[in-house]
Amino acid sequence: MLINQLSVFIENKKGHLSKITKVLKDAQVDIRAISVFDSAEFGILRIVVDKPELGAEALKKAGHVVKQSYVLAVDPSDKVGSLHDVFTLLSDHDVNIEYVYSFVMPNNQGSPLIILKADDQEKAIALLTASDFSLIPKEAVYNVLND
Amino acid sequence: MKIWSDKEKMSREELRKLQFKRLKKTLNHVYENVPYYHEKFKTAGVKPVDIRSLEDLRHLPLTTKEDLRKNYPFSLFAVPKNKIVRYHASSGTTGKPTVVGYTKNDMKVWREVIARIVTMGGVTSEDTAQITFGFGLFTGAFGLQQGLEKVGAGVIPISSGNTQKQIMIMQDFQSTVLIGTPSYALHLAEAAQEMGIDPKEELFLKYGLFGGEGSTEEMRAKLNEAWGIVSTENYGMSELIGPGVSGECQAFRGMHINEDHFIAEIIDPDTLEVLPEGSVGELVITPITKEGIPLIRYRTKDITQLDTTPCDCGRTSARMAKITGRTDDMLIIGGVNVFPSQIEGVLLGIKGIGSNYQIRVLKKGYLDRIEIDVEVINQDLLVSVTLLDQLYKEIESKLHTILGIHAGIHLVEPKSLVRSEGKAKRVIDLRSENL
Numbered sequence: 001m002l003i004n005q006l007s008v009f010i011e012n013k014k015g016h017l018s019k020i021t022k023v024l025k026d027a028q029v030d031i032r033a034i035s036v037f038d039s040a041e042f043g044i045l046r047i048v049v050d051k052p053e054l055g056a057e058a059l060k061k062a063g064h065v066v067k068q069s070y071v072l073a074v075d076p077s078d079k080v081g082s083l084h085d086v087f088t089l090l091s092d093h094d095v096n097i098e099y100v101y102s103f104v105m106p107n108n109q110g111s112p113l114i115i116l117k118a119d120d121q122e123k124a125i126a127l128l129t130a131s132d133f134s135l136i137p138k139e140a141v142y143n144v145l146n147d
Numbered sequence: 148m149k150i151w152s153d154k155e156k157m158s159r160e161e162l163r164k165l166q167f168k169r170l171k172k173t174l175n176h177v178y179e180n181v182p183y184y185h186e187k188f189k190t191a192g193v194k195p196v197d198i199r200s201l202e203d204l205r206h207l208p209l210t211t212k213e214d215l216r217k218n219y220p221f222s223l224f225a226v227p228k229n230k231i232v233r234y235h236a237s238s239g240t241t242g243k244p245t246v247v248g249y250t251k252n253d254m255k256v257w258r259e260v261i262a263r264i265v266t267m268g269g270v271t272s273e274d275t276a277q278i279t280f281g282f283g284l285f286t287g288a289f290g291l292q293q294g295l296e297k298v299g300a301g302v303i304p305i306s307s308g309n310t311q312k313q314i315m316i317m318q319d320f321q322s323t324v325l326i327g328t329p330s331y332a333l334h335l336a337e338a339a340q341e342m343g344i345d346p347k348e349e350l351f352l353k354y355g356l357f358g359g360e361g362s363t364e365e366m367r368a369k370l371n372e373a374w375g376i377v378s379t380e381n382y383g384m385s386e387l388i389g390p391g392v393s394g395e396c397q398a399f400r401g402m403h404i405n406e407d408h409f410i411a412e413i414i415d416p417d418t419l420e421v422l423p424e425g426s427v428g429e430l431v432i433t434p435i436t437k438e439g440i441p442l443i444r445y446r447t448k449d450i451t452q453l454d455t456t457p458c459d460c461g462r463t464s465a466r467m468a469k470i471t472g473r474t475d476d477m478l479i480i481g482g483v484n485v486f487p488s489q490i491e492g493v494l495l496g497i498k499g500i501g502s503n504y505q506i507r508v509l510k511k512g513y514l515d516r517i518e519i520d521v522e523v524i525n526q527d528l529l530v531s532v533t534l535l536d537q538l539y540k541e542i543e544s545k546l547h548t549i550l551g552i553h554a555g556i557h558l559v560e561p562k563s564l565v566r567s568e569g570k571a572k573r574v575i576d577l578r579s580e581n582l
Contacts, residue, residue, distance in 0.1 A: 007529035011560055037532050042558050044529050063562040067526035098531065 001125050002070035003138045004052035005115070008045045009065040012038055020045060020064065027058035032141055033073075033103030033115050046101070048073075048115060050142045071117045072124060073136035078111035086114075086133055095124050105141070148397050148460060151266040151298070152259070154407045155462045159455065162463065165407055167201050169435035174198060174207075177441055180225040183218055184443065204410065205421045209431065209444045212240055215386065220246040224440050231439055236284040237385040238477075238484040241492050242549055244284070247385050248439040254293070256436050257388055260405045261294020264394030267403065267460075268379040269354040270324050272299025277317055279327035279335070280359065280482070281307040286389025287359055287482070291326050294391065300324065307331070310338045318344065321351045328482035329355075329362040329370060329378075333513035336373035347375035356381060358390055359482030361470045380469065386445055387432050393467055398459040401466030408436045411465060412444070413453055416474040427452045429474050430467065448475045476574065478508055480515045483552050487574050490519065490554075493545045499525035499538055505564045509577040518555040519546070520564060 010016050017036075024031060024047075033048040049055040052068065059066045076082040090097060096119040102112045113136060118124040128135055150156060157165070174195035177184040188194060191208045198204065215223060216239055224231065231248035239245045249257065270276065276295050280287035282304055292302050303320055305313060307327075313335055316322070325332055332355055339346045346352070355370055355378040362380055370378045381394035382402050392409055393402035404411050412421050413428040422428045430447045450472040455465045478485045487506060494504050501522035509516050521542065528534045539556055546554045 007526075009523050009529060009535075009558075009560060011558075011563070016560070039532050039536060042523075042532075042535060044532055044535070063560070065523055065526050065529065065561055067529040069530070 001072065001129075001135045001137060002121065003048055003073050003115070003136075003141050005069055005071045005117075006047050006049065006052060006056055006059065007067040007069060008047070008059060010036070010038075010043050010045045012041055012043055017045070019062075020059065023058050023062045023064070024049065024055055027054055029055040029058065032105070033101065035099075035101035035115075037099065046099075046115075048103070048141060052142075069117075070121060071115050072121065072128070073138075073141050074114050074116055074128060075111070075134045075136055076114060077133070082133075083114070086116075086128070089127055089131055089133075090118060090124060093123065093127055095120050095127065105136075148269070149266055149271070150461060151263040155263060155403070155405075155464060157407070157463055159463055162406055163201055166410055166435060169407070170201065170204065170410060170433065171195065171198065173433070173435045173437070173441050174443070176438070177225055177443060181223055183214070183222055201410070204412070204433065204444065207443055209414075209419065209446050210442045211446050212245060212386070212448075214442075215245045216240065216243065219243050221248070223442070224248050226250055226438055233289075234284075235286045235289070235385050235389060237286070238486060238489065238550070240486045240488050242489065245386060247286075250438040253388075253437055253439045256408060257290060257391055258293045258297045260388065260391035260408055261290055262297040263294075263405060264381050264391060265291070265295055265298055265300070265324075265356060267394045267396040267462075268324075268356040268381070269377055269397065270295065270298060270300050270356070274323045274354070275301040275303065275320060276324035276326055276356075277303045277305055277313070277320070277322040279305060279307055279313060279325070279331055285483075286383070286385040290383070290389035290391060291356070295324075295326075310335060311342065314339045314342055314344060314350075317350055317352070323351050323353045325352055325355045325374070325376070327357065328359040329357040329366050329380075330360065330481065330510075330513050330515060332357060332370055332378075333366070333373065336370075337512065346373060350374075352376045355379070356394075358382060360479040363469070382467065382470070384447060386440075386442060387434055387447075388437065392432065396458065396460040396462060400458055401454055401468050403458070403460075403462050403464045403466050404453075406464045409434050411453060411467065413451070414446075416448075416450075424453055424455060427471070446474075448473050448477065450474060478506075478517075478574065478576070480508065480517050480550075480552055483550070485517070485550055485552065489549055490546065491573075493549050494519075494521060494542070497538070497542055497545065499523065499528050500542070500558075501561060503561075503564050504573070506574045507577060508574070515578065516555065517552065518557065520557045520559045522561045522564060523558050524561050 030050040098117040233249040236244035282288040355376045358381045379395040383390040383392040393404040410433045412431040416429040449470045451467045501524040503522045505520045507518045
């Protein structure tokens with residue numbers, strides 16, 4: 001259930017995002033989800049790609065600092081309050097969300113999904129699996145275009 | 148213009164006799180009381196008795212900051228610790244500072260040489276002097292304060308920083324003398340104008356005595372114009388005594404060295420040979436009246452030249468030209484000495500950053516500013532922006548502890564720093580040459 005995410009250190013300067021996307025493009029790595037967490041001068045670019053190992057290797061080779069870590073992909077279903085229910089479920093059980101960002105998979109009728117990093121990932125998986133929310137398996141995220 | 152002491156008007160011959168007598172006394176003192184010097188002389192195959200003239204001084208080994216580092220904190224002191232009445236320190240080349248100690252008599256000498264220098268700068272007992280150097284371990288502020296009081300001038304020990312308050316006090320206390328670094332003095336003048344105060348019309352300054360960093364004639368012109376003052380420059384360093392080694396008189400033909408207390412030589416920094424008068428080279432100073440920590444032939448690493456031709460002011464002492472450079476990589480940031488090796492020491496002690504860094508020195512207005520780019524190499528920092536922020540704060544606070552100044556820190560991507568011939572260029576000084 002855990003999705004491999006790449007985190008890349010990035011300076012808040014013109015052209016630095018495209019430097020990274022160029023590396024991925026040249027390596028034929030497709031980006032599924034993307035978000036930047038930043039401060040005034042620097043930030044962390046977080047991406048989910050179809051070929052995480054290949055993407056990480058290409059970025060490292062190009063001189064970037066890359067960390068691979070694991071996140072959850074959740075389909076909260078596209079209705080009012082559903083995201084609130086996900087967050088409430090986790091917080092009621094003392095699971096803290098470190099960060100969250102959303103993305104869309106083309107074969108999901110355009111309904112938004114969320115990437116979620118919890119402090120206790122195992123517990124989060126257990127809670128979400130036991131509820132009505134569906135966790136997207138990593139194969140589905142990586143291989144979206146091949147479905 | 149008044150000359151503080153008759154010693155400043157001695158004939159050259161008389162002066163040389165006095166210098167030789169005091170040199171001999173100092174050499175015997177260190178030979179007997181500083182084991183490190185005893186060994187150093189022995190290794191060089193000289194004894195104090197071998198020094199039969201001032202010219203023989205060149206046969207003695209040189210002393211560097213490295214010798215002070217090796218003997219940290221007190222091993223170069225030539226008197227027992229209970230004879231020391233004051234300690235000061237300045238930047239070392241690594242984490243540890245360079246420590247000096249003064250006996251009661253050293254303090255008396257210090258007051259005397261400063262009294263001479265402030266008199267050269269125009270100060271009398273009628274004046275009120277505002278000292279904008281920081282009071283602390285650095286010698287600048289305390290040194291000037293004691294000598295000014297000896298002359299009878301009033302001292303305002305306002306210390307450094309707090310620019311608006313500086314202007315308010317300057318106006319309300321009617322300061323007539325400004326003491327500090329030339330760049331801070333320019334910054335103050337600008338700040339006064341921004342506060343709507345005309346430095347020439349609404350303030351009372353007559354003289355500016357500047358030091359702690361080099362300056363140029365262009366800078367002097369700017370200072371004189373901005374404040375409506377007469378500016379002079381003075382020179383010194385803690386290892387020698389602090390300020391008080393030399394200072395400019397109103398003839399502006401170089402800084403008069405207090406030669407009855409300091410013997411000056413100019414050497415070739417590569418061959419270490421003594422150069423004839425008038426040659427440009429590294430200044431080497433031997434204090435000849437110090438008791439606490441008398442250093443023999445101390446390499447200042449400052450580049451200048453000497454002139455003993457008579458000066459219009461009537462003083463007979465040798466004059467040194469403005470410092471035109473350094474023979475090492477020391478930077479002077481707002482009057483504070485900073486060695487790139489100190490910065491490197493701090494950075495290498497912090498986890499998560501690379502051994503590649505770049506120091507940029509620039510001017511923000513008239514003030515020096517140091518910016519350091521460091522490469523982030525540890526992927527474990529990418530857990531959260533908070534971790535990166537903590538790293539940034541850690542670097543900043545450790546550098547402040549060691550350097551005593553605030554540096555702007557920039558975390559950059561690895562391998563983004565400019566490298567020349569495979570080696571990163573560590574220091575880029577962007578301060579313009581003519582300011």
